[in-house]
Amino acid sequence: MPASTIDRSRSGSSSSGSPSDISRREWLVGAGAGAAALMLEGREAEAQPASNRTVVFSNTTVLNQDAVQNNVALAVQGDRIAAIGPTDQILQAYPQADVYDGRGKALVPGLINCHAHLGQTLARGFNEDFGFPNNYRLAVQPTSLLSREEATLMAVVGALEAIRTGSTTVVENVSGTGRTAAALAETGLRWVFAESATDREGGSPMSPEVLAKGEAPRFSAKMRDEGLQRINELFTAWHGKEGGRISVFPAAGLAENSSPELLAAVGAFAEKHDLGYTIHLSQSRAEVAYMRRHHGVSPVGFLARHNFLGPRLFAAHCRYVDEADIALLGKSGTIVSHQAGMAANRGVIPPIPALREAGCPIANGTDNNTNDMFEVMRIALLTERIRRDDEFPGVQPQPEDMLADATLGGARAVRQEKAIGSIVVGKKADLLVLDTQRVHIVPAVRILSAWIHNGQPSDIESVMVDGRFVMRGRKILTVDEDRIIAEADKVGRRVWAEVQKASPIAVPRLLRPS
Numbered sequence: 001m002p003a004s005t006i007d008r009s010r011s012g013s014s015s016s017g018s019p020s021d022i023s024r025r026e027w028l029v030g031a032g033a034g035a036a037a038l039m040l041e042g043r044e045a046e047a048q049p050a051s052n053r054t055v056v057f058s059n060t061t062v063l064n065q066d067a068v069q070n071n072v073a074l075a076v077q078g079d080r081i082a083a084i085g086p087t088d089q090i091l092q093a094y095p096q097a098d099v100y101d102g103r104g105k106a107l108v109p110g111l112i113n114c115h116a117h118l119g120q121t122l123a124r125g126f127n128e129d130f131g132f133p134n135n136y137r138l139a140v141q142p143t144s145l146l147s148r149e150e151a152t153l154m155a156v157v158g159a160l161e162a163i164r165t166g167s168t169t170v171v172e173n174v175s176g177t178g179r180t181a182a183a184l185a186e187t188g189l190r191w192v193f194a195e196s197a198t199d200r201e202g203g204s205p206m207s208p209e210v211l212a213k214g215e216a217p218r219f220s221a222k223m224r225d226e227g228l229q230r231i232n233e234l235f236t237a238w239h240g241k242e243g244g245r246i247s248v249f250p251a252a253g254l255a256e257n258s259s260p261e262l263l264a265a266v267g268a269f270a271e272k273h274d275l276g277y278t279i280h281l282s283q284s285r286a287e288v289a290y291m292r293r294h295h296g297v298s299p300v301g302f303l304a305r306h307n308f309l310g311p312r313l314f315a316a317h318c319r320y321v322d323e324a325d326i327a328l329l330g331k332s333g334t335i336v337s338h339q340a341g342m343a344a345n346r347g348v349i350p351p352i353p354a355l356r357e358a359g360c361p362i363a364n365g366t367d368n369n370t371n372d373m374f375e376v377m378r379i380a381l382l383t384e385r386i387r388r389d390d391e392f393p394g395v396q397p398q399p400e401d402m403l404a405d406a407t408l409g410g411a412r413a414v415r416q417e418k419a420i421g422s423i424v425v426g427k428k429a430d431l432l433v434l435d436t437q438r439v440h441i442v443p444a445v446r447i448l449s450a451w452i453h454n455g456q457p458s459d460i461e462s463v464m465v466d467g468r469f470v471m472r473g474r475k476i477l478t479v480d481e482d483r484i485i486a487e488a489d490k491v492g493r494r495v496w497a498e499v500q501k502a503s504p505i506a507v508p509r510l511l512r513p514s
């Protein structure tokens with residue numbers, strides 16, 4: 001979904017204040033007045049600072065993309081994986097450790113979501129069923145009915161879902177991240193805030209009205225400057241914060257909303273600060289038609305013309321790309337963030353096999369509404385098998401390939417492959433504890449395959465980020481989940497009642513034989 005369409009809260013545009021203008025204290029106070037005091041300061045005692053703890057997972061299985069180590073222990077010291085070895089030796093070496101009984105469990109690298117719009121939890125049960133661009137004409141946009149605190153609440157709901165479904169790193173790709181940054185940081189996840197800028201004037205270019213008018217894009221230096229200023233301010237306020245757990249990347253919103261000048265500025269910012277950058281690319285037929293009409297070239301061709309492709313770029317989607325586009329993406333080393341679930345939802349399977357063959361590294365993301373990377377791995381596997389249409393189908397890709405995309409692929413996209421993405425001594429302790437003794441997984445001989453094909457996100461019983469449990473024994477430790485759910489449900493019901501009063505939602509059902 002275009003980032004530009006998702007952040008229109010009543011509180012006004014993000015350029016009206018500093019990106020870090022909601023501090024943690026203000027979030028607590030603001031939430032206390034509106035959406036209840038949702039963050040639990042007291043619980044930080046349970047999720048202690050990294051320097052103070054050593055955790056040993058005993059008698060367990062360590063599962064990586066290309067190797068399984070059975071009957072080992074893993075020690076976490078501070079924010080790092082300190083040792084992997086025989087349980088008795090590890091326990092001897094770390095006698096003071098908090099011991100986590102790893103019998104019947106497997107440790108899995110934390111999943112990396114390279115493309116999320118967390119606040120879109122508000123549109124669950126609506127946005128999934130009307131294509132892209134969403135063709136349902138609502139008289140009132142749901143996000144316009146949210147207060148600033150409520151919009152933040154919806155983003156936190158998405159973050160909680162991300163934790164429960166196995167993500168340890170999330171790329172939040174919106175404009176105005178400053179409004180939610182403190183609350184998101186509080187959840188304990190590793191974040192990349194990909195702050196999005198656009199400089200095309202007018203409404204969404206993909207709306208039927210704008211497409212019908214056929215007007216050429218007009219770009220605004222003012223919008224561009226404001227967007228770049230937001231990126232710079234967010235970067236100054238948050239990049240490297242929380243012990244390096246937070247990063248800030250620049251993003252151009254969408255190909256059709258970007259001038260060559262904006263693309264150049266985003267690329268230059270990333271280069272200057274040694275960052276990655278992102279954009280929505282070739283996500284709909286309408287986008288391709290628009291770009292061809294007004295720029296005489298495909299969206300990928302437009303980015304190539306303006307030197308935006310390359311190994312720092314992870315481009316979201318790439319669903320409607322032709323052979324020439326695929327060659328350009330592959331040759332440039334552009335990383336493709338594949339949102340398999342949302343693509344399937346929109347009725348399309350991107351040409352991932354051809355993109356791989358051309359040389360594009362593949363990462364994964366969720367996009368709107370859902371933040372469930374476990375489901376993305378499964379859908380990515382199934383849809384890629386269908387898309388390959390092999391003579392003897394059903395063999396490639398393998399679950400190990402999907403885990404590699406969702407972990408190492410993501411780590412590469414966020415330029416942290418040396419620190420995260422696999423369970424290796426010296427890397428950050430970003431990992432999941434999987435309960436393998438579940439009726440839909442046993443006998444867990446090839447655990448990863450059993451889990452991706454037959455498992456459930458609720459098989460994840462604990463999640464550690466940066467050496468700190470954010471969920472342990474299926475209990476979220478960083479924020480008050482029950483209150484957040486209750487409050488979000490209340491807010492969502494109010495908003496949708498108002499939206500449906502203005503425009504009732506009629507569902508276009510299939511004809512059924514009588």
Ligand SMILES: [Zn+2]
Nearest residue numbers: 001002280367
């Ligand atoms: Zn998107």
